[in-house]
Amino acid sequence: MNSERWKKVKELFDAVVELEPDERARYLDRACESDSGLRSDVDKLLSSFQDSDGFLEEPASNHVASAILESKAMLKPGDRFAHYKILRQIGVGGMGEVYLAEDEKLDRRVAIKILNERFGKNDSHLQRFIREAKSASSLNHPNILVIHEISVDEDASFIVSEFVEGRTLRDLIGESELTLDRVLDIATQIAGALAAAHGAGIVHRDIKPENIVVRPDGYVKVLDFGLAKLLKPKDQFLSSDDATAIHNPTAQGVIMGTVNYMSPEQAKAEAVDERTDIFSLGVVIYEMLAGSTPFQGSSLSETFANLINAEPPAFGGKVSGVPDELQRIVFKALRKDRTERYQTSDELLADLKSVKANIAFDEKLGRSHESNSTEILLGPTNENLDPNTNIENAPGTNLRWIAFVLVAVAAIGLGYYFYAGRPNVGANERRSLAVLPFTNATQDANAEYLADGVSESIINNLSQLSGLKVMSRNSSFRFKNDQSDTRAIxxxxxxxxxxxxxxxxxxxxxxINVRLIDVGDDSTIWGNQYAITISDVLAAQNDIAQAVARNLQVKLMPSDAALLEKRYTQNVEAYQLYLRGRFHVFKLLPDEIRQGISYYQQAIDLDPNYALAYAGIADAYRSLAVGSEVSPPDSLAKSKAAANRAIQIDDSLSDGHTTRGMTLF
Structure with a gap:
């Protein structure tokens, strides 16, 4: 939907949202008389806004708001609740109240969340209350609130958790100047908590500053799993009834979460997964850096429109010195299409840690330079020399120059000794890299094509970068069966x-497990694990190539970034068929090559503009011609025709040009 369309939808929504249903219908009948599609779009937005059964916490639905207004403290300081002594009320919300209490059995302070009577009678609200406790209590992570006890009965339903002394992130954003270091520290802790939750199959669905508490010592706690959704039915802490209830999709038109921090799929009431939390965390990081959320509008409908249709604006100046890499990370987390975001919280966490480490290194290096500069300035000067004294003959001058020369020579010799005998990157040299064929960890030979294909795709992506020398597939795949001695390789x-x-x-x-190794000392420069579906393999390959280039600090030209993200097809099935074709063709046996051509053709049937598949057919027929398995003129003609078609689709495709060149000689 384009911006003009959204503008019309928003205007109609604002005009009718406060009208009675009958009056609203008549108004829309007149306004949308000749445009049924427009009427449908407005109805969908109205349906989402009318939170009939769920919780839209900010702004609250009418029945939730009234409950908050009518709510009165159920307990007073000094009251006893089970074996807890109430100290004071510390919060109130749509579902109930939160108290600070003393656990008289264990002599510790705790927080008690009590479901109010109105919502305790509503089964869906009660299930949400239970789900919050079970979701959070199943997780064991230092950045996730610890649940001590849950009780559900006719008299009262409550959750007892650890009491976190601190301030919400909302308070910190609103009242203090957040430094870049502190933003990164908070962001990495939240990402770590989400990685643990997602690893257990739990999506939070309501990540926002109000649900994040920062202790005085800087430790972060993620609270309120009240909207948590279970992704996997195998979690042991649930009964079968609980699992069934949780796995039921959200009712049509019900939006769960807080608007400014929702993902686009939440705003459209679509199914969500862990990438929803990644988007919400991206919004939170953006707000910490810029001072405002990226999609906030002047009205709820405008915020919805921005969330679904608008791109986030560039950062403001609230936090200074934000590196380009951190902006790239945040904007990737905020991609509308979830397949273009980080696919796991672990990936996001790894990139945040990398930026944090790079900043720390740069600061250390800067301090080192300042220290060295200070030492030079504090060294012997000519201030106390007699004005008539010849500097060259000044006492001690010659000795100092001799010492300086000796130190310089020693430094040069030490540098040569340290770097000689192993590959090194000189001032005018490119980094050099080999992508070894990935190991097929599946006990199934049929998956071998995928391991080879992903490796080759990463090679192809990286080999297009001008600042990086990448060994060819043929060179790297010599070591497919033995990668035990990486230094020798x-x-x-x-x-x-x-x-x-x-x-x-x-x-x-x-x-997919991947490591980037410095062969000088066999250390890991970077590593990550990608847990994805087969449909996300294209995005994962691009992410790996980008991470490798980033961690090698390859200077990217403007065109390089686009090359790293380039996809020759959006059809994952066509891509898999292409990989199968490559796998068979590279066996270099006539029957295998013909099998490979068949796979290439199937890929083209699915995507007629798949230039790489045409290039693959061209190379396969050239191989058959070289082996004289078919008439050389016939196979070369087919090779040339396929290469020409590949170049016609994508003139920048080197594979097509290379194969066509070979057919001419």
Missing amino acids: ASKLNVDTLVTGDIKQIGDKLV
Whole structure:
């Protein structure tokens, strides 16, 4: 939907949202008489806004708001509730009240959340209350609130949790100047908590500053799993009835969460997964850095429109010195299309830690330079020399110059000794890299094509970067069956870094482990695990290539970034067929090559503009011609025709040009 369309929808929504249903219908009948699609869009937005059964906490639905207004403290300081002594009320919300209390059995302070009577009688609200306790109590992570006890009965339903002394992130954003270091520290802790929750199959669905508490010592706690959704039915802390209730999709038209921090799929009442929390965390980080949320409008409908249709504006100046890499991370988390976001919280966490480490390193380096500069300035000067004294003959001057020269020579010799004998990156040299074929960790030979194909795709992506020398597939795949001695492999390939990894396929799920290795000391520069579905493999490959370039600090030209994200097809099934084709063709046996051509053709049937598949057919027919398995003129003609078609679709495709060039000689 374009911006003009959204403007019309928003205007009509604002005009009728406060009208009675009958009057609203008549108004829309007149306004949308000739445009049924417009009427449908307005009805959908109205349906989402009318929170009939769920909780839209900010702004609250009418029945929730009235409950808050009517609510009175159920307990007073000094009252006893079970074995808890009430100290004071510390919060009130649509579902109930929160008290600070003393646990008289264990002599500790706790927080008690009591469901009020009105919502305790509503089964869906009660289930949400229970779900919050069970979701949070199943998690064991230092950045997630600890649940001590839950009780549900006719008299009262309550949750007892640890009491966190501190301030909400909302308070910090509103009242203090957040530094870049503190923003990154808070963001990494939240991402760590989400990674733990997502690893247990739980999506929070309501990440916002009000649900994040920062203790005085800087420790972060993520609160309120009241909107949490279970992703996996196998969680042991649930009964079968609970699991059934939780897995029921959200009712049509019910929006769960807080508008400014919702993901686009939440705003449209679509199914959500862990990428929803990643989007919401992106909003929170953006707000910490910019001082405002990226999609906030002057009205609820405008916020919805911005959330679904608008791109986030560039950062303001609330926090100074925000590096470009952190902006890239935040904007990637805020992608409208969830397949273009970070696919796991672990990926986001790794990138945030990387930025944090780079900033710390730069600061340390800066302090080191300042220290060295200070030492030079504090060294011997000519201030106390007699004006008539010849500097060259000044006492001690010659000795100082001799000492300086000796130190310089020693430094040069030490540098040569340290760097000689292993691949090194000189001032005018590019970083050198080999991507070794990923290991097939699946006990199924049929998955071998995927391991090879992902490795080759990463090679192709990285080899397009002008600032990086990448070894060819043929060179790297010589070590497919033995990667035990990485230093020896790097020496033979004459590279200073290696990418290694493994892939495990379970049904339509993939787990990809990847490492970037500095062969000088065999240390890991960067590593990550990608737990994805097969449909996300294209995005994962691009992410790996980008992470490698980023961690090698390759200077990217403007065109390089686009090349790293380039996809030759959006059809995942066509891509898999292409990988199968490559796998068979590279066996270099006539029957295998013909099988590969068949797979390429199937890929083209699914995506007629798949230039890489045409290039694959061109290369396969050239291989058959070289092997004289078919008439060379016939196969070369087919090779040339396929190469021409590949170039016609994508003139920048080197594979097409290379194969066509070979057919001419």
